[in-house]
Amino acid sequence: MSDSGGIVLRVAAHGDGLTEDGRHVALTAPGDHVAADGSITPGPHHAQPVCRHFPECGGCQLQHLDDTALSDFVRDRVLNALVSQNITADEVAPVHLSPPRSRRRAVLHAINGPKGPRIGFTKERSHHVVDMMQCEVIDPRLFEMVAPLRRLLANRLPKGGGAEIILAIADQGVDVAIKGARFDGMGGHDAIIDFAEAHRLARICVDEGHGPEPRWEPRPVTISFGTIAVPLPPGAFLQATQDGEAVLLLGVKRAVGDAATVADLFAGLGTFALSMNAGTRVYAAEADRAAIESLKAGADAARLHAIAEHRDLFRRPLETSELDRFDAVILDPPRAGAREQTIRLADAKTPRIAYVSCNPASFAKDAGRLIEGGYRLKRVTPVGQFRWSTHVELVGAFER
Incomplete structure (x- = not known):
């Protein structure tokens, strides 16, 4: 290790800076100089935190990064997870960062x-x-x-x-x-x-x-997806920001393309199922009974071609024969990923998959199974809905 210290090269997954001499240093940004005694000289990407509670509050870990460094962090979290599984996407879309004060x-x-x-x-x-x-x-x-x-x-x-x-x-x-x-x-x-x-x-x-x-x-309290309002169960999950939801939806619709039949798995309240193109036949599955009942109510009121099923996809994933009926599948699982479902998808004939993830590591493992089964990761879009947080989301588009 050099007595003169080192320059921070990047920000690691938990938010600490990684220097060229191998140290992990909290609250540093790329380009900062960390002396041998631990003192920090801010570099060009070191920002002044905007909140009095930073860094004590656990809501943010990265307020000391400017937007360039923050975007790089979000992108690198996704790409490093893919590299760990020897996966390369054909295209990496620009990073989307939600603006301050936008979490709903x-x-x-x-x-x-x-x-x-x-x-x-x-x-x-x-x-x-x-x-x-x-x-x-x-x-x-x-x-x-x-x-x-x-x-x-x-x-x-x-x-x-x-x-x-x-x-x-x-x-x-x-x-x-x-x-x-x-x-x-x-x-x-x-x-x-x-x-x-x-x-x-x-x-x-x-x-x-x-x-x-x-x-x-x-x-009655509702949440709307496009023009369709669905009942909002107390405490229900929502995408963190409206702009982030719009980017994820755009990525999903681009991945699904002109599919006539779509399965939306881990469908929640219907963020994606209720936003498909007019005339698309949709099957939606979700383990949370209140959520799937809300989705069904919204679909029925809008007279959509949609079937909603209360189904625990961890215990009872769609089998390959069921998946073969669809032109496209949307996945939006919890942080643990969708291991059992992707095992079956890897053997299916479904031409297109849109995979929305809140955990790049579990996404990469699932992506590896799909690629072994003959899919190709055509595009990945990194999304930072939880601004200044180490929490990263993405949408991946797979095709056979």
Whole structure:
């Protein structure tokens, strides 16, 4: 190792800078100089963090990177995962980064503090809640709920425990779901109603151990995919940003092309299934019963050619004979990937596959199986919906 230190060459998967002399150094950017004593001289890609809570808050790990370095990080996370499986994509599309203050869904935590509830994201690799006084990633409409929620939850959190708060932006406004707090008696009921009315919420649900119960929902809450509105179950998964969702959808539609029959596996609420071209016949499968019922309701209301099935694709993946009926398959599995489903897809005749992933490592392993089965990775699009985070998404297009 040189006594003079080294230059940071790139940012590794967990967010630390990797120097030319082999050191991993936290909070460094490509081009920074790290001296032998650990002191850092910022380089051209070192940015001034925009949030007072960085780096303590676990919501962001990369606010010290400028947009060039951040885009490179997102792209490299995807490409390095592919290289680990000896895979090369024919085309790598430009990286998409979601802008600041654009996240439309956030999972926050609340615990008792010396001056009242603390609400925010947890510290990296810790259960410590950083009390959120500023946030540059979530939509301002969500951030505006944090201070009022502190007042609402005062004296309503369990001793030694806490609550989970899921905030989302629905078609009708802000949707709030609280798990773990107690709202007993008429006082608790009135507090919820007053809170919902004062902040013009779309809905507020409370889960006191028996599942989420809507306590205020003046109109049915929905989320729209294009022109199709579907019921939004409390706490349901959504793509983190609308712009990120649009990029993923564009990648999926480009991969699917003019397919007349499409299977959307791990379909969720129908982000992709309900956005196919008019006349496309769609089969959608999803293990979450509430989500697939919402998808079905949206498809029926829009009179789409769609079949929705409640199906656990980890335990009961579509078999090769079933897959052979489709011109294209869309996959959007959880972080663990879709091992059992891609094993069967590798033997199928399906001409095209669109694979949306929130984990480049599991995607690369699944891609390896598909390629061994005769597919080619035509294009991959890296997406950074979780700005300043090490969490990376992508959409891959496969063809036989």
